[in-house]
Amino acid sequence: xxxxxxxxxxxxxxxxxxxTVKCTYSVSGNxxxxxxxxxxxxxxxxxxxxxxxxNLVKGSYGFEAEFNKSQTSxxxxxxSALVSDSALYFCAVTHSGSARxxxxxxxxxxxxxx
Amino acid sequence: DSxxxxxxxxxxxxxxxxxxxxxxxxxxxxxxxxxxxxxxQGLQFLIQYYNxxxxxxxxxxxxxxxxxxxxxxxxxxxxSLELGDSALYFCASSVDGAPDSPLHFGNGTxxxxx
Numbered sequence: 001x002x003x004x005x006x007x008x009x010x011x012x013x014x015x016x017x018x019x020t021v022k023c024t025y026s027v028s029g030n031x032x033x034x035x036x037x038x039x040x041x042x043x044x045x046x047x048x049x050x051x052x053x054x055n056l057v058k059g060s061y062g063f064e065a066e067f068n069k070s071q072t073s074x075x076x077x078x079x080s081a082l083v084s085d086s087a088l089y090f091c092a093v094t095h096s097g098s099a100r101x102x103x104x105x106x107x108x109x110x111x112x113x114x
Numbered sequence: 115d116s117x118x119x120x121x122x123x124x125x126x127x128x129x130x131x132x133x134x135x136x137x138x139x140x141x142x143x144x145x146x147x148x149x150x151x152x153x154x155q156g157l158q159f160l161i162q163y164y165n166x167x168x169x170x171x172x173x174x175x176x177x178x179x180x181x182x183x184x185x186x187x188x189x190x191x192x193x194s195l196e197l198g199d200s201a202l203y204f205c206a207s208s209v210d211g212a213p214d215s216p217l218h219f220g221n222g223t224x225x226x227x228x
Contacts, residue, residue, distance in 0.1 A: 032214050043116060043204055043219030044157075051214045090157065094213045101147060101170055102217065104157040 002027040004093050006105035013081050014113050021076040021108045023091030033074040034092040034102065035065055044090060050074060061085070081112045117141060120205050120220035128228055132193040135223045137205030139186055143218065145169070145211030146188040148180055151222070152201040163188060164211040195227045 003026045013019045025031055032051050036044040048059025055067045065076045074091060088109050092102040117140035127133055139146050148160040150173075159172035163182035174180075177195075182188040192199060202224050206217040 034216065036217075036219075041221070043118070043206070043221045044217070045116070046216040046218065049214070049216060096213060101159045101162055101172065101213075103159075106156050 002093050002095065002103045004091050004103055004105035006089075006091055006108045008108050009106070010109045010111070012111045012113060015083055016080050019078050019081040019085070019110065019112070021089050021091075021110060023074045023076065023105060024072050025074060025091070025093040026072065027093050027095045029095045029097055031074075032094050032096065033065075033067065035059065035063070035074075035076050036090045036092065036104075038088040038090065038107070040087075047076070047089075083112045083114050086110055086112045116218040116220065118205060118207050118218050118220035120203075120223050122223060123221070124224050124226075126226045126228065127195060129195055129197060131195050131227075132191065133195065133225065135190040135192070135203055135205075135225075137188045137190070137207075137220060139188070139205075139207030140218050143207035143209050144186065145208045145215075146182050146186070147206040147208070147217060148174075148188070148190050149204040149206065149219075150201050151204060155201075157204075160190070162211065169211055192225070197227050200225055200227045 034049045035047040038044045050067045058064045091105040119138040145164045147162045150158045160174040162170040180190045202222045204222045206219045208215040
């Protein structure tokens with residue numbers, strides 16, 4: 001079975017400060033990890049993915065994520081938060097041999113305060 | 115804009131009724147996915163099609179069915195509707211249906227069962 005945990009329902013950060021949204025996962029085999037963002041009344045938008053290679057993955061809108069195999073984590077980061085980054089963020093996991101599709105975490109609401 | 119089109123945007127119907135949700139994938143994408151998003155269950159994978167064939171099944175109820183047509187658009191049929199079926203239903207598409215391919219989501223159909 002595969003699962004994702006996003007331990008924080010809500011993250012608040014001041015504009016200009018660095019942000020981190022946490023994600024841990026459980027999967028058999030090598031994980032494929034994704035981050036998606038959802039703005040109000042919209043569908044999810046793909047931000048970035050880790051499949052293999054460099055543990056630091058860069059994605060859209062200045063976001064990056066660090067894959068840590070020993071801690072089974074894939075935290076989303078951004079050096080300087082913008083008010084427009086306020087949204088719901090989802091981590092998701094699957095693996096190469098998976099007949100199942102992406103399993104999503106419960107989501108973390110990020111609020112960037114001006 | 116993801117390029118995935120879902121209709122209708124909103125649907126209000128009564129218990130026991132049947133509805134059809136429609137999805138046009140992004141141009142060039144061969145695989146279509148259906149997800150259900152609700153406050154208590156989060157994002158749940160329902161079903162995946164690839165080039166007209168069912169590829170994977172998730173937590174889809176027997177009262178629900180789907181298909182993908184030769185022009186690659188897809189329909190999700192929900193019958194004998196219950197109050198608990200009220201949710202946001204998302205369609206997503208990917209180019210090849212592989213586990214490492216990002217999903218592109220539509221803006222969803224909000225179903226309200228009264």
